[in-house]
Amino acid sequence: MSNKIALVTGGSRGLGKSMALHLAAHGIDVILTYRSQQEEAQSVVREISAQGRRAVALPLDVADSVGFADFARAVQTTLKAHWQRDTLDFLVNNAGIGIHAAFADTTEAQFDQLVNIHFKGVFFLTQALLPLIENGGRIVNLSSGLARFALPGYAAYAAMKGAVEVLTRYLAKELGPRGIAVNVVAPGAIETDFGGGMVRDNPQLNAFVASQTALGRAGLPDDIGGAVAALLTEDCRWINGQRIEVSGGMML
DSSP: OOOOEEEEETTHHHHEEEEHHHHHHHTOOEEEEEOHHHHHHHHHHHHHHHHHHHHEEEEEEEEOGGHHHHHHHHHHHHHHHHHHSSOOOEEEEEOOOOOOOGGGGOOOOOOOOIIIIIIIIIHHHHHGGGGGEEEEEEEEEEEEEGGGGGOOOOOHHHHHHHHHHHHHHHHHHHGGGGTTTEEEEEOOOSSSGGGGGGHHHHHHHHHHHHBBBBTTTTTTTTHHHHHHHHSSSGGGGOOOSSSOOOOOOSSS
16 A cells, blocks of 8 residues: 655744654655755655655645746655655644734735635645545644634734635535545644744743643644654544634633
């Protein structure tokens, strides 16, 4: 039987890197995307190769939907060249940015950037890759704890994530006839360079997050990477159309 193959957007660093490495540890090969960090992406490819799994890094700007058809063709070419396959098994829509701005101060340019990356990108990239996803495959979208609880400064970002959560349920319903399960993972606050590394580098914010989390600390990338990889194992094949928050019990 062919190895399972996952495509992880934004896999060169942070949560995406952790997801890619955890997937490889579960015996899943990986196509990961990067926007500008080619060397970081190739470093992840080498780490996965060292685990005895195959990986390829491809460039992709998830904010530019015009390029999605070309990207889908590049994925198809990569699948044939490296795996002698026409399809992949799993899609993880992870790539994203953080913009912290009060509602009153959020500019239209900031809003449009967040829409393009977090919602329009997820919608149309998934659509472009749909012919390449194996029947019985799975899709994982990324949301945020901020779609459930409100912290000032994230109105636009959280609204996009709320849209992704609704989209996830519709995808689960519409792709059900193909046996494709679709879920959304909502991380809590994580120590990465996301949003300028605030949770990781700001001691006061880190302490606040820990104080609001039942397990008493901020999250780490491996907390999320491990959860996403587990969700794509056979044991979780019956989970579908669900929002799974991975936050250590934040803001309960």
